[in-house]
Amino acid sequence: MLIDQYNRVHNYLRISLTDNCNLRCFYCMPEEDYEFTKQASLMQADEIESLAKTFVRLGVNKIRLTGGEPLVRKDAADIILRLSKLPVKLTLTTNGTRLHEFVDLLEEAGVRSLNVSLDTLQAATFQHLTRRDQFQKVMDNIQLLINRNFHVKVNVVVMKGLNDGEINDFIAWTKDTPVHVRFIEFMPFSGNQWTSNQVFTWQQILQVVEQQYSFLPLKNEEHDTAKGYIVPGHTGTFSVISTMSAPFCSSCNRMRLTADGKMKNCLFAEKEMDLLAALRSGEDVTELIKQNIAAKAKELGGQFTADFEHINAETIHNRSMIGIGG
Ligand code: SAM
Ligand code: SF4
Numbered sequence: 001m002l003i004d005q006y007n008r009v010h011n012y013l014r015i016s017l018t019d020n021c022n023l024r025c026f027y028c029m030p031e032e033d034y035e036f037t038k039q040a041s042l043m044q045a046d047e048i049e050s051l052a053k054t055f056v057r058l059g060v061n062k063i064r065l066t067g068g069e070p071l072v073r074k075d076a077a078d079i080i081l082r083l084s085k086l087p088v089k090l091t092l093t094t095n096g097t098r099l100h101e102f103v104d105l106l107e108e109a110g111v112r113s114l115n116v117s118l119d120t121l122q123a124a125t126f127q128h129l130t131r132r133d134q135f136q137k138v139m140d141n142i143q144l145l146i147n148r149n150f151h152v153k154v155n156v157v158v159m160k161g162l163n164d165g166e167i168n169d170f171i172a173w174t175k176d177t178p179v180h181v182r183f184i185e186f187m188p189f190s191g192n193q194w195t196s197n198q199v200f201t202w203q204q205i206l207q208v209v210e211q212q213y214s215f216l217p218l219k220n221e222e223h224d225t226a227k228g229y230i231v232p233g234h235t236g237t238f239s240v241i242s243t244m245s246a247p248f249c250s251s252c253n254r255m256r257l258t259a260d261g262k263m264k265n266c267l268f269a270e271k272e273m274d275l276l277a278a279l280r281s282g283e284d285v286t287e288l289i290k291q292n293i294a295a296k297a298k299e300l301g302g303q304f305t306a307d308f309e310h311i312n313a314e315t316i317h318n319r320s321m322i323g324i325g326g
Contacts, residue, residue, distance in 0.1 A: 016325025030191025268301030
């Protein structure tokens with residue numbers, strides 16, 4: 001088992017399949033031109049499988065594929081099928097644009113729950129945030145997943161002045177649609193123009209919902225990063241993820257593998273462990289994984305505190321979100 005010095009058991013691995021993407025969300029990609037990682041530097045399908053198996057031997061029982069956009073990778077189907085054979089709960093975070101091509105495969109692979117990112121219910125705002133005209137495709141694909149009985153979580157990054165006015169539109173959507181909306185506080189990453197005054201906190205989100213709806217808390221699972229709620233009578237639910245104003249590091253069970261095979265013990269960790277180079281040179285990867293977990297900081301990668309109003313994003317050393325894998 002992978003237990004760190006704060007007694008946290010790590011059984012959840014998030015694997016980025018690529019840092020490439022067919023959307024251009026400004027909060028995820030750096031402002032300057034971003035060069036996608038070259039094919040040869042990416043973990044290959046057999047290397048992903050091999051590293052995943054090592055993590056499973058060390059106690060991992062949940063794997064999430066992410067990116068960039070995991071479904072733009074040419075061999076995504078092969079990777080999904082390989083990982084589906086492992087004794088883990090396999091899931092995926094996607095921008096939803098390619099789900100229609102993958103829905104049969106996801107069913108075959110036993111994936112039952114997916115996170116789809118959608119920050120707005122308005123086509124024009126979608127175009128503004130992502131710089132691509134794919135709103136209807138994403139909406140259609142969410143409906144397709146619902147029709148096929150997948151559990152659909154919708155990730156909404158809430159940003160002041162951009163989409164905070166749509167919070168109750170999302171709640172209204174949950175009335176007759178079985179979607180589980182997750183409002184996420186805007187986080188700082190390299191090059192994403194983050195400033196604290198753009199953060200719309202979970203308390204502010206709940207205040208907005210309160211103006212129109214009464215709601216009840218849901219029972220949270222042990223490692224849930226989201227605090228869940230339901231409006232009585234609604235088919236779907238909503239939750240808030242308070243990484244910036246109330247981080248949940250004390251129960252963290254997550255590890256990350258970037259598309260170029262570097263292990264990160266925290267989303268905000270500066271130091272990375274190069275597992276891919278070790279694997280390619282025949283080194284003992286297990287030892288490196290253990291070392292990386294032993295070095296995990298108590299909270300937020302040891303780079304800042306929950307006093308987010310005073311963070312200077314320039315002083316945080318990290319990759320862009322698209323290069324980490326969200
Ligand atoms: N392309 C896929 C997608 O968009 O779902 C997977 C990768 S994306 C990096 C994973 C998640 O990170 C998305 O839900 C996205 O909204 C979220 N994300 C990206 N940048 C963020 C930021 N600065 N703050 C909060 N969430 C962010
Ligand atoms: Fe692509 Fe997802 Fe990042 Fe948007 S959030 S640019 S869809 S990886």
